[in-house]
Amino acid sequence: MSGAAIILKALQDQGVEVxxxxxxxxxxxxxxxxxxxNAVRHILVRHEQAAVHAAEGYARSTxxxxxxxxxxxxxxxxxxxxxxxxxxxxxxxxxxxxxxxxHLIGNDAFQEADTTGITxxxxxxxxxVKEPGQLARVMHEAFYVASHGRPGPVVIDLPKDILxxxxxxxxxxxxxxxxxxxxxxxxxxxxxxxxxxIAKAKRPIFYGGGGLIxxxxxxxxxxxxxxxxxxxxxxxxxxxxxxxxxxDKRFLGxxxxxxxxxxxxxxxxxxxxxxxxxxxxxxxxxxxxxxxPNAKKIHVDIDPSSINKNVAVxxxxxxxxxxxxxxMLAVWxxxxxxxxxxxxxxxxxxxxxxxxxxxxxYRPDDDVILPQHAIRRLFEKTRDMDCYITTEVGQHQxxxxxxxxxxxxxxxxxxxxxxxxxxxFPAAMGVQIAHPDALVIDIAGEASFLMNMQELSTMRQYNxxxxxxxxxxxxxxxxxxxxxxxxGGRYSESYSAALPDFVKLADxxxxxxxxxxxxSELDDVxxxxxxxxxxxxxxxxxxxxxxxxxxxxxxxxxxxxILGPEDQAERRTSEEGMVLV
Amino acid sequence: xIKTDMPIERHTIAVLVANEPGVLARVIGLFSGRGYNIxxxxxxxxxxxxxxxxxxxxxxxxxxVIEQIKAQLSRLVPVYDVHDLTLEGPHVSRELxxxxxxxxxxxxxxxxxxxxxxxxxxxDSTLESFVFELTGDTxxxxxFVDLMAxxxxxxxxxxxxxxxxxxxxxxxxxxxxxPARRKSKASxxxxxx
Numbered sequence: 001m002s003g004a005a006i007i008l009k010a011l012q013d014q015g016v017e018v019x020x021x022x023x024x025x026x027x028x029x030x031x032x033x034x035x036x037x038n039a040v041r042h043i044l045v046r047h048e049q050a051a052v053h054a055a056e057g058y059a060r061s062t063x064x065x066x067x068x069x070x071x072x073x074x075x076x077x078x079x080x081x082x083x084x085x086x087x088x089x090x091x092x093x094x095x096x097x098x099x100x101x102x103h104l105i106g107n108d109a110f111q112e113a114d115t116t117g118i119t120x121x122x123x124x125x126x127x128x129v130k131e132p133g134q135l136a137r138v139m140h141e142a143f144y145v146a147s148h149g150r151p152g153p154v155v156i157d158l159p160k161d162i163l164x165x166x167x168x169x170x171x172x173x174x175x176x177x178x179x180x181x182x183x184x185x186x187x188x189x190x191x192x193x194x195x196x197x198i199a200k201a202k203r204p205i206f207y208g209g210g211g212l213i214x215x216x217x218x219x220x221x222x223x224x225x226x227x228x229x230x231x232x233x234x235x236x237x238x239x240x241x242x243x244x245x246x247x248d249k250r251f252l253g254x255x256x257x258x259x260x261x262x263x264x265x266x267x268x269x270x271x272x273x274x275x276x277x278x279x280x281x282x283x284x285x286x287x288x289x290x291x292x293p294n295a296k297k298i299h300v301d302i303d304p305s306s307i308n309k310n311v312a313v314x315x316x317x318x319x320x321x322x323x324x325x326x327x328m329l330a331v332w333x334x335x336x337x338x339x340x341x342x343x344x345x346x347x348x349x350x351x352x353x354x355x356x357x358x359x360x361x362y363r364p365d366d367d368v369i370l371p372q373h374a375i376r377r378l379f380e381k382t383r384d385m386d387c388y389i390t391t392e393v394g395q396h397q398x399x400x401x402x403x404x405x406x407x408x409x410x411x412x413x414x415x416x417x418x419x420x421x422x423x424x425f426p427a428a429m430g431v432q433i434a435h436p437d438a439l440v441i442d443i444a445g446e447a448s449f450l451m452n453m454q455e456l457s458t459m460r461q462y463n464x465x466x467x468x469x470x471x472x473x474x475x476x477x478x479x480x481x482x483x484x485x486x487x488g489g490r491y492s493e494s495y496s497a498a499l500p501d502f503v504k505l506a507d508x509x510x511x512x513x514x515x516x517x518x519x520s521e522l523d524d525v526x527x528x529x530x531x532x533x534x535x536x537x538x539x540x541x542x543x544x545x546x547x548x549x550x551x552x553x554x555x556x557x558x559x560x561x562i563l564g565p566e567d568q569a570e571r572r573t574s575e576e577g578m579v580l581v
Numbered sequence: 582x583i584k585t586d587m588p589i590e591r592h593t594i595a596v597l598v599a600n601e602p603g604v605l606a607r608v609i610g611l612f613s614g615r616g617y618n619i620x621x622x623x624x625x626x627x628x629x630x631x632x633x634x635x636x637x638x639x640x641x642x643x644x645x646v647i648e649q650i651k652a653q654l655s656r657l658v659p660v661y662d663v664h665d666l667t668l669e670g671p672h673v674s675r676e677l678x679x680x681x682x683x684x685x686x687x688x689x690x691x692x693x694x695x696x697x698x699x700x701x702x703x704x705d706s707t708l709e710s711f712v713f714e715l716t717g718d719t720x721x722x723x724x725f726v727d728l729m730a731x732x733x734x735x736x737x738x739x740x741x742x743x744x745x746x747x748x749x750x751x752x753x754x755x756x757x758x759x760p761a762r763r764k765s766k767a768s769x770x771x772x773x774x
Contacts, residue, residue, distance in 0.1 A: 116603060121614050125658040128602065145658055179599060180658045305652035308645055 003135050003163040004029040007096065010139035011040050013172050016067050018043060018058065018433055020051040024071025025111060026098025029163035043433060043462060046454040048075050050426035052082020052153075053452070056091045057430030060413045061388055063216055065146050066430065068095040073111030076157075077118065081420060083153045084122040088417025089239060090214055092151035094142050095123075101161035102130055115157045124152030125180075130159065132167035140175040149182030150303040151214055182302060186319035186327055194274070194298045194315045195331040201272035202343035203350075204232045207255065210239030210416070211277015211301060211321045213409045219322030220409040223276065224248070226329055230339050233351055235263035237278050238401055239416045246405030252351065253360075256284040257552050258398040261359035261561055264550075266351055267292055268558035276300045277321040280310040281417070282580070290557035300324045359550045359563055360402055369519050371396065371471045371542040375403040375443065378469060381526050387439045388431045390414065390424040392448030395477035395548045400443040422451030425468060429455055432464040439467070439530060446472040446539075447496050456509035459535040467529050467536045470502060473544045481547045486554075486573050502539035511535035554580040587643035591620070592667040593674055593744045594651065597753045599659035600626050600634040607657055608636060617650050618642060621676075621719075621741040628755050633661065635753070637674075637743050664752050666744050674744035678722045683710040684733025692732045699725050 001009070007030055011019070018041040023031045034042055045051040048070045055066025066086075070079050076097040086093045100109040116128045125145050127138045135158075142154040198204060206227055212219045220243040227234045227250050234244050235255040244251050253260035255267055264286075267273070273295045278284065280299075285291045288310065297313040299306075300321060307316040317324055331337075362372045375396075389404055390413040391397040397414055406412050413431060415423035428442040442449075449470055459466050479494040503513030512532050516525040522540070529538045550563045555577020562568050598604045605624055612619050621639040626632070640650060647665070654663045666672040680701070682692050689709075696703065696713050699721065705712035715725055719742060729735045746752055 117606070120603070120607060120610055130602075149656070177658075179661045182656075303652075303656060305649060305656055307652070308648055312645065 001167065001169055002029065002033070003132055003158070003165050003167060004033040005037075006136050006167060006169050007139060007158070007163075008033045008037055008039055009169055010136055010172075011067065014065070014140070014143045016040055016065070019067045019069050020045055020054045020058070020430065021069030022048050022051060022071065022075060024075050024098060026072035026100060026160050027069060027075075027096070027158070027163075029160065030069060030096070030098075030158075042069070043429075044458065045426065045429075046457050047452065048078035049082050049422065050429070050452050050455045050458070052079050052086065052093060052095065053420075053423050053426035054430035054433070054455075055093050055095075056082065056086050056089075056423075057390060057413050057427030058434045059091050059093060059430075060213070060427075061410050061431040062434045063410065065092040065094055065143055068093060070095065070097055071111065072098040072100055072115070073113045075111075076113055076115040080118060080122060081418075083119055083155065085415055085418040085420045085423060086153040087122055087124060089415065090151050090210060091153070092146040093153040094146050095153060095155045097155055097157050099128070099157045099159040102159045103161070105159065115155065119155045122153075123155050124150075126155035126157065128157040128159075129162050132162055132165035135162060135167055136170035137175050140170070140172045141177050144175075144177055145180060149180070150211075150306075183304075183318050184302075184320045184323050186300065186317040186324040188327065190315055190317045191324065191327045192331055194317060195328055195335065195337060197272055197296055197298060197315065198230065198274060198328075199332070199335075199337035199339065201232070202340060203270045203347045204230070204272040204274065205266050205270040206232055206234035207237075207267065207273055207275045207278055208234065208240045208243050209237040209276070209278025212240050212243040213277075215277065215302075215321040215323075217409055219277070219320075219325060220244070222322060222325035222329060226325060226332070229329070229332065231344060232339065233266055233348070235259070235267065237281070237284055237416075238414060240278060241401060241412045242406035242409040245407045247407065252355075254401050256281075257286070257554075258402065258548055258550065260402075261357050261550050261563060262351055262354035264552065264558040264561055265354045269350065270295045273297045275313070276325065277302075279306045282310070285310065286552045286560075287555055287557040290559070292558075357563065365543065366519060368543045369516060369522055369540060371399050371473065371546055372403055373519070374469075374471060374522060374540050374542060375399050377522055378441070378443070378526055379404045381523070381530065382439060382441070385439050385530075386435070386437070387411070387441065388413070388428075388435060390428040390431060390440070390442045392424040392442070392444045392451075393419045393421045394445045394448060394479075395473075395481065395546075396443055396445045396448075396471040398478075398548045399471070404443070421448040423448075425449060425452045425466070426455050428466045428468075429459060429464055432459075432466050433462075440465075441467045441469050444468050444470045445477060446470050446474065446499060446502070447476045450500075453505070456506070456511055456535060456537075460510040463534075465533050465535055467538065469529070469538050470540060471542045472499075472502070472539050473542050473546065474499065475544060477546075478548070484547070485568065486578055502537045506535070506537040509535070511537060513537050513539065515539040515541070517541045553577060587645065589641055589643060590647060590667075591639065591641045592647050592665055593672065593742065594638045594640060594654070595664045595666055595744060595753065596636040596638065596654055596660060597662040598634050598636060598657075599661070600632040601659055604634070604659045605636070607659070608638075608654065611653055611657070612640075612650075615649075615653065617646065623741040623743055631756055637741070639742050662753050664746070666746055669746060669752075671747040672744050673747060674718055674742045675716050676719055676722050676742050677714070677716045677740045678726065679704075679738045680713045680715065680726060680729055681710060681736040682713070682729045682733045683735075685709050688732045692729060695725070695728050695732075701725065
């Protein structure tokens, strides 16, 4: 078999249904094989970055590995942002990159780049296949590495001569990776100690993250079960939204920089913190010296390097979120544990006090559309539908996280760790491929949307009815907000000048453009957007100077949250905070 | 973000890796990318049959940083095993130095005398120079180099530290299926991994 044929066979054997890619000289043999066998569906994107984001959207909404195929040189370098995004958010992606033939490597050949060198720090692992005999093994191992342990992106760099070379095929079950063996089950002693601590807690809180989503829907079910069984309050990170239904009264909302007042205060005041599949990211913890000062901390993570990285914890448990939750629940039941009802009632009373501040309330406006209101209306109209939400990065992303409720995992795709503007639109494309009949909406800002809007063309080609719901405030809103907060309102280069007419833009690409300029038009535009069976850009002109609250200013701690513009005026950002991102 | 009020410790870490292209770059990239220190790093293949190399790293940092370094090393795909020799008990560590000294007369004789005290061997000689070979722990080599530098013009080449735990336990034993000879090198390549 030729190398290219082996690649196609390995993809099929790995259960790959779709590949997002862009052809070029170095990968022509693979494209030829695609043409001849017609075995795997190929989605032709318009930019390699979008191919990776689409694969991420596909992976995150299905739990499968997303696959990317790009050419050498610029094909590979364009994919780097997507790979880094997948690394930061632990998304399983296998990216095949073309490479110049082995005898030309290092010669500065046409479209040559040191792809394994460039992608080494932004992938979980990468391979350069220099021996035809290694190809099948590497293909299978890449899928294993991408999807086992903490998931992540894997690059396979494929010199063109390898694609032509004759080599034997090796079945997936013949390949055994000896060195990479992540621990799935938690240490039972640690689990037992953790459950004892959880049962004795007076002011407990569950803090769940993206690891719950990555561990499969079962992990979210078990998490929900544990939260309900204990009656303890729970908060979720940006990446964890959907792991616990938003309707559950024990759900305090998202935590962190733009999390809710009650979630952050409960984190600050808790005596036992149960962190499952989250990594104490700086967006979540705020100032570390004042982070949950009185809490005993339990940390469940599949990646040992996440433990004790930012925050020293009392009971670390390395393992898969779902497996460890299963163990915890079993111990909880076997021991007949009961929460301390009296203490819990007192704790909930405190929490209800924070909840009563209604930190997400906003004053309705009859003249101009408030971005929060736009998302709220979108949510009201789509909550009962089979709906998937992606976002770009910025204010709109935080508003989406705050005002859109998720009932189940895998419905929410956002760029959390890397914060990649331009993520949401191609990610939505990948989601729509995986779920052709679902309603897929990219909640976007106008600036982010411009970063990968070329994918409208791909959506037209494949009849992907993705909806871009643009909260257009004509600013890079989050940049503007920080300039207001930290740089004396000197709005350096954050105005979105010379914006295109988004309605005409949609039209030019063969989609449908809609616009709402005042609150009275909003509902009709949303309805029409949902009804339209084509790609839609809904240009929602929102209040320009609205800021995203509540907020933990950078360098501040959970209990120093500001609720709105009134607080903001009183509190200046510390010098230490100013240097933080 | 790591607490800085903790003491800085020096640790010697032994890492067993697959001997494949790029593995050293992965390890070094991890240290530079995350801002960890490398005081010394040595690497060599130790098991040709299974294509395994052993890397010995001397690094320094707070206990939290050291723990991070080990966790980060462990999750690299071509890494089989990581051992913190400093933490896991007594260990022996050695370094080899080649020290060339150029001098004449009385100083030349003194250099030879000191070399003898240090059990250094002269492995090359001209009428106005020696090359000494010396093994020992880092402190001994430092002392020798300082003395030589006082006696003439000196050039030094050192291997960096290799280390192994004391006692009869094998932390990362060689794996040999059959004791006798093996096939040609070509058939025992990275394919085993």
